[in-house]
Amino acid sequence: MSRRGLVWWPVAATVVPVCLLFAGVSAPGGYFFMLSAAFVAWFAVGVAWAAGAWRVVKPLPPPRSGARTWWSLLVVPAIFATSWAVASGNAIGRVAFALHRPALERLAAEAPTSPPWSASLYSFEHLGHWQGCTTMGTSDPATTREAGLLWCPGRSPGTHWDGEGLILTPIEDDWYVYHHGGRSNDPAGTEPWGLDLDRFGRRIET
Template identity: 45%
Template sequence: MAAVVAPAVLLLWGVSVPGGYFDVLVAALVAWSLVGMAWLVVGVSNVVALPRPRRRRLGRLWPLLLVPTVFAASWTAASGDLVGRATFSVHRSELERVAVEEAATPSLGHGDVGLYSFESISRAQGCVLFGVRDPGMARGAGFAWCPGRVPMNDDAEGFVFEPFDGDWYVFLVRHGLWKNRFQGARPWGLQITELNTRTPT
């Protein structure tokens, strides 16, 4: 039962940023597959090992229900924007501190803030953009801090901005820059079909 903790945590961590972390999500899916196979083997062997009549003794196997319960709960939580919003609220003050520093003296380039790992921190359109390192469900994704302004979608580059919280926006550059730039991945949540179409680098 303890084996479900690692894949559940990896899955939730993988969707904590817009576009998700590719490597973390793949590790979570592999770990869940391994846990699922082990659960199936253990479940079948325990049912076979029950003395007859088995129906009366199936109640002893209630711990086997924990794996599918944790799987369903983590998958449900990872599919929405709950994890992303909660993680952002924890790191918001530190992100704003970094954004103010970058706006004053553009020099940071990239860095980590808590659970966030950014491949770039830059300025554009009067905003500070935090580009997520190795997003899994989009070509590019991240946060934009735009105090007092609304960023414009950039058709040439395929940037699509979505209001998030106050002066904060999330942005995506979806896979298929030209043909699919306004449909496809959503900013938040686990989207397996978009993970499969990841653009090779």
């Protein structure tokens, strides 16, 4: 394979970890398995990129003929940094919710009594009712002990959840997102969406 091919194959391969990363943070609390797969995929891309970079840098190509190849080495790090920054915020979660809200409302209205509970990108481990609201708990959350969506048509959920250690955040109209303040003694000022490596880990039931 040519040196140019060794450089551009990792660039094309970044599609896999980026999609996994964004899907992993699409739900409140994130998906542990999806994010773990994204990390593994990024590691594989990084190894391939490093091998290609070594093949390019080692022979030290002439500055003019190798200029495009040198610049191409910056593409993978740029994609990595950009996708990581986007995944760390709440943009992916809010956009995913807006796009899939009709499917979520159908699921909440139908309220099936047995799994699987899913709607497009969303996978839930439980679906229940509380004070006139429908609760939809994220499956295997990655960055909090408990997280999910709350649909309260025509009413407000009030503050009754405070005693459970859960934080409610309004999204749109009758929809809210909830998440636990932390896995143990973490501060309560956390966001329901986005990647937070300090909190990443498989939930341990107690």
